[in-house]
Every structure is written in C-alpha cells, then in structure tokens.
Amino acid sequence: MTSYLGILVAIAGLLVVVFTLKDIYTSPMSTTNKIIWTVVVLAFSFLGCAAYYLLYKTLGVRRDPRNVYRKRMEKRLAERA
Numbered sequence: 001m002t003s004y005l006g007i008l009v010a011i012a013g014l015l016v017v018v019f020t021l022k023d024i025y026t027s028p029m030s031t032t033n034k035i036i037w038t039v040v041v042l043a044f045s046f047l048g049c050a051a052y053y054l055l056y057k058t059l060g061v062r063r064d065p066r067n068v069y070r071k072r073m074e075k076r077l078a079e080r081a
Helices: 004-026 031-043 045-058 065-080
Strands: none
Touching: 004 031, 004 045, 031 045
16 A cells, blocks of 8 residues: 555655755856755755755855845845934
8 A cells, every 4th residue: 555645755855856956056156066066965865955955045155145235235224214
C-alpha cells in the first residue's frame, strides 16, 4: 500500500528544490556562484536549500546593495519624521 503522506513529502521536497533553483538563477550573483549553489542544492537537496537560504539570503553573505540602500533611506526618513 502506498503512503500518501510519503508522496506528499516527496512532492513538497521536489518543489522546494525547484523553487530554490529558480531563486538562485534569478538572483543577481555571478555565474560561478550560481553553478556552485546549483551543485550544492542538487547534491544535498534538503541541506543545500537550507544552507543557501541561511547563508546567502538570511545572513547576507553577499547582500543586495539595493536592499542596504533602501534600509538606509527608510532609517533617514524615520529620523526626520
């Protein structure tokens, strides 16, 4: 008998990998970094996704300068108000 929960977990895991790869290829990083992150995510599917989002996105190994600028401007506007 097939476990429906197991099928749902497998589909969810596959979707996580697909959306992580989509995020990698739409982010403004170098081609070399995109290839490295793709290999990491595909080789260690769950742990690779977790590492990418933790290291690159959350901790800001390479922060997007547009976000840094936006936060700085928001802080200045809040100080003026």
